[in-house]
Amino acid sequence: MAERLIIVSNRLPVTVRAEHGEPIVHMSIGGLATGLRAPHERSNGLWIGWPGSLGELDPRGRENVLRQLAELRTIPLELEQREVEIFYEHISNAVLWPTFHDRIDRLPLRIEGWDVYDAVNARFADAVAEQYRPGDVVWVHDYQLMRVPALLRDRIPDARIGFFLHIPFPNPEIYFALPTRAWLVEGMMGADLVGFHTRRFQGHFRAALRRLFGVEMEAAGHVPWGRRRVRLGVFPIGVDTAGLAARAASPEVDTVVRELATTAGERLLVGIDRLDYSKGIPRRFLAVERLLATRPEWRERIRFVQVAVPSRGAVAAYREFRGEVEGLVGRINGRFGTPTWTPIHYMHRSVSTDVVLGLCRAADVMLVTPLRDGMNLVAKEFAASRIDEDGVLVLSEFAGAADELTEALLVNPYDIDGTADAIHAALTMDPAERRRRIRSLRQQVSAHDVHRWVATFLDTLSADA
Numbered sequence: 001m002a003e004r005l006i007i008v009s010n011r012l013p014v015t016v017r018a019e020h021g022e023p024i025v026h027m028s029i030g031g032l033a034t035g036l037r038a039p040h041e042r043s044n045g046l047w048i049g050w051p052g053s054l055g056e057l058d059p060r061g062r063e064n065v066l067r068q069l070a071e072l073r074t075i076p077l078e079l080e081q082r083e084v085e086i087f088y089e090h091i092s093n094a095v096l097w098p099t100f101h102d103r104i105d106r107l108p109l110r111i112e113g114w115d116v117y118d119a120v121n122a123r124f125a126d127a128v129a130e131q132y133r134p135g136d137v138v139w140v141h142d143y144q145l146m147r148v149p150a151l152l153r154d155r156i157p158d159a160r161i162g163f164f165l166h167i168p169f170p171n172p173e174i175y176f177a178l179p180t181r182a183w184l185v186e187g188m189m190g191a192d193l194v195g196f197h198t199r200r201f202q203g204h205f206r207a208a209l210r211r212l213f214g215v216e217m218e219a220a221g222h223v224p225w226g227r228r229r230v231r232l233g234v235f236p237i238g239v240d241t242a243g244l245a246a247r248a249a250s251p252e253v254d255t256v257v258r259e260l261a262t263t264a265g266e267r268l269l270v271g272i273d274r275l276d277y278s279k280g281i282p283r284r285f286l287a288v289e290r291l292l293a294t295r296p297e298w299r300e301r302i303r304f305v306q307v308a309v310p311s312r313g314a315v316a317a318y319r320e321f322r323g324e325v326e327g328l329v330g331r332i333n334g335r336f337g338t339p340t341w342t343p344i345h346y347m348h349r350s351v352s353t354d355v356v357l358g359l360c361r362a363a364d365v366m367l368v369t370p371l372r373d374g375m376n377l378v379a380k381e382f383a384a385s386r387i388d389e390d391g392v393l394v395l396s397e398f399a400g401a402a403d404e405l406t407e408a409l410l411v412n413p414y415d416i417d418g419t420a421d422a423i424h425a426a427l428t429m430d431p432a433e434r435r436r437r438i439r440s441l442r443q444q445v446s447a448h449d450v451h452r453w454v455a456t457f458l459d460t461l462s463a464d465a
């Protein structure tokens with residue numbers, strides 16, 4: 001790759017941890033960070049984003065952190081408390097997130113602060129413009145930065161700009177609830193290439209373009225836009241399949257798997273999600289309850305481990321949701337638990353990659369049942385981790401991943417009885433069918449890993465240059 005790649009995302013892929021009293025900056029190991037690390041390094045590129053709050057550091061610690069960030073070729077864009085509250089917590093997470101996940105019932109009564117969203121997006125565009133050199137390729141990520149492509153286009157008309165939306169694009173019937181619906185689409189259309197996970201999300205975006213601006217996508221995927229043409233594309237993100245499979249075979253993960261070992265005849269169900277109302281956790285619990293109620297043979301024979309990473313605790317809807325989830329766990333465990341057995345083991349915390357992989361490997365059945373999800377990487381991590389070619393994936397048809405992982409047991413997560421039946425089918429599936437299905441899933445995630453996703457997006461972006 002000859003051009004330098006400038007990656008722009010709301011969060012930098014770093015975490016700052018104190019070690020022996022000194023703040024140490026680590027690159028995170030999340031899916032996106034892993035996929036983009038190679039082109040970031042290979043192209044001698046830059047990554048621009050918010051490093052999280054550095055407010056608690058003394059001046060020396062701060063200087064230390066800024067030096068380490070520079071060494072990692074990352075450019076920190078710091079947000080003030082008011083910007084965090086309005087741009088990030090309110091507009092991004094309390095307005096855009098629910099709307100794009102079909103939950104306009106969760107919208108706050110008053111939506112204010114688009115000016116702050118725009119101002120923060122403009123600061124990102126300024127930061128890119130400051131670093132930009134002719135020939136650079138700019139890749140902007142996700143719903144927090146939908147105005148950045150157009151704002152950057154104003155500053156650098158010739159820049160090559162790609163935009164990828166990691167969450168769904170909703171049906172216009174829902175999307176049109178946003179007073180800023182045209183302005184946000186115009187923001188994205190500042191890019192040369194706009195990417196989505198699935199054909200359906202791209203279709204919703206095309207319908208929004210048609211209704212708002214009367215423009216249509218041509219056969220080759222381009223939309224005429226003023227004097228430019230913007231390409232739309234479908235790029236389903238993958239995981240670092242080979243890396244995860246290798247890690248899943250490590251002694252550390254073996255240890256986790258051993259510790260999770262069930263007693264003879266007992267089966268392990270697993271769920272791993274951010275604690276987010278889009279992930280379908282309450283109905284998943286209800287499906288497990290339904291299974292225990294209608295098929296008593298599973299009582300004292302299944303254990304459901306649900307790990308929920310704390311998420312967006314500053315947003316009221318998330319705090320209420322946490323209470324709802326915890327109430328359900330208590331009720332169901334109270335109903336079916338015995339002195340020696342608890343059906344749902346619920347953990348509200350983040351766990352290490354080794355524990356994620358260990359849970360994936362140990363699971364008899366993996367439950368990924370979001371009500372709406374852009375892709376869902378946990379489903380793909382599960383497939384990647386199953387080096388033993390066993391285990392069953394129960395997957396919501398409303399996750400982007402369902403378009404590719406067709407050999408999972410697909411469920412409608414709103415259909416609690418149907419989901420309970422699917423869990424029963426997964427628990428009783430014969431080993432040959434389990435093997436056939438997981439092999440197909442593993443082939444899919446191997447052939448379409450995150451490295452291929454990055455390469456395909458960037459090749460498409462360069463192809464029109």
Ligand code: ADQ
Pocket residue numbers: 030031166167237272273274307308309349350351352353356373374375376377378381
């Ligand atoms: P997310 O909504 O964050 O991502 P997801 O794709 O499932 O959802 O990725 C979550 C990541 O966090 C996975 O790598 C998972 O292993 C990890 N994780 C989850 N729970 C964890 C826990 N308890 N402890 C530790 N790690 C945990 C958004 C979109 C998705 C889209 C991705 C990528 O909402 O639909 O797939 O971006 O485009």
